[in-house]
Amino acid sequence: xxxxxxxxxxxxxxxxxxxxxxxxxxxxxxxxxxxxxxxMFLISLVRNGFNMVLPAxxxxxxxxxxxKRKFKFPIEIGISTLMVALVFDLVIVFSMIVISIxxxxxxxxxxxxxxxxxxxxGLLIFFLLFLFYxxxxxxxxxKIFDRILLKDKIRKIRIIQYIYEKLVETNKNIEIIQKRxxxxxxxxxTIPARILKFxxxxxLIHAVLKPMGFGFNDLPYWVIFLATVxxxxxxxxxxxxxxxxxxxxxxxxxxxxxxxxxxKISIIVGFSYHIINLIFTVAWCLIAMIILSMPFYKVxxxxxxxxxxI
Numbered sequence: 001x002x003x004x005x006x007x008x009x010x011x012x013x014x015x016x017x018x019x020x021x022x023x024x025x026x027x028x029x030x031x032x033x034x035x036x037x038x039x040m041f042l043i044s045l046v047r048n049g050f051n052m053v054l055p056a057x058x059x060x061x062x063x064x065x066x067x068k069r070k071f072k073f074p075i076e077i078g079i080s081t082l083m084v085a086l087v088f089d090l091v092i093v094f095s096m097i098v099i100s101i102x103x104x105x106x107x108x109x110x111x112x113x114x115x116x117x118x119x120x121x122g123l124l125i126f127f128l129l130f131l132f133y134x135x136x137x138x139x140x141x142x143k144i145f146d147r148i149l150l151k152d153k154i155r156k157i158r159i160i161q162y163i164y165e166k167l168v169e170t171n172k173n174i175e176i177i178q179k180r181x182x183x184x185x186x187x188x189x190t191i192p193a194r195i196l197k198f199x200x201x202x203x204l205i206h207a208v209l210k211p212m213g214f215g216f217n218d219l220p221y222w223v224i225f226l227a228t229v230x231x232x233x234x235x236x237x238x239x240x241x242x243x244x245x246x247x248x249x250x251x252x253x254x255x256x257x258x259x260x261x262x263x264k265i266s267i268i269v270g271f272s273y274h275i276i277n278l279i280f281t282v283a284w285c286l287i288a289m290i291i292l293s294m295p296f297y298k299v300x301x302x303x304x305x306x307x308x309x310i
Contacts, residue, residue: 004210011203012280014196019044021193028185029081035071042288049285052278070292071299076169084177087131088186092194094124097229100222138171201228204273223259230255249274
């Protein structure tokens with residue numbers, strides 16, 4: 001049936017632009033003067049590519065790896081900044097879920113919207129508390145971990161020592177981030193990043209459906225959002241397959257059917273928009289990896305180091 005090129009181009013531009021916000025957010029979390037914006041942008045492209053390919057969001061580890069390998073940042077800085085960023089993402093996503101159901105209409109579809117709102121609201125509150133008390137949660141886990149080490153006499157095992165030390169350092173870095181008072185900046189940057197992501201998906205889906213006779217009026221933004229967010233949440237689960245092939249499209253198609261679309265259209269759209277996103281994201285990931293590996297790409301000297309002590 002073809003594809004509607006104007007919406008396709010807009011969707012791809014939006015996908016690319018998201019990484020500017022992600023890079024700027026990571027730069028805020030790491031600290032001013034520690035790393036260049038172009039460095040964080042390339043790291044974000046690499047992270048996105050690995051996230052698209054590897055199951056259960058394990059591609060997030062590429063962010064920590066590149067920061068350590070190329071830019072010589074300690075592992076705990078990568079872990080701490082990644083943890084804070086991911087929690088902010090979840091806060092915005094669950095906020096959008098509640099808003100979308102209220103706008104679309106409670107109990108309008110086969111699934112109980114009231115139950116979804118309650119679950120989303122509960123998770124939103126949980127992650128907000130988790131965000132502001134993150135260091136305390138990790139500190140509690142460290143105390144439990146420490147007691148287990150003392151009780152079982154396994155502290156001398158090198159890998160256990162290493163994990164414990166990195167956990168302690170990660171918690172120290174999270175405390176430093178919290179003391180810097182930058183949460184409001186991270187929040188303001190995360191909002192457009194999340195909105196742009198789902199808006200990009202909206203245009204990609206419109207690009208696929210336009211040749212089938214679907215216009216913007218037939219595709220309410222918040223309805224499409226609910227289908228795409230269901231697929232995005234499925235990508236976090238251990239059942240998520242390599243590159244999301246099968247599982248991601250399956251969850252999207254199921255959500256699309258529940259939201260009133262036919263089975264045939266749901267399957268076509270789920271496969272098409274995911275493949276477009278996959279190819280585009282992986283292509284830019286490969287380009288970023290090539291640039292980072294080139295001898296001419298030099299790391300800024302003052303980007304190496306740790307957070308300033310407070």
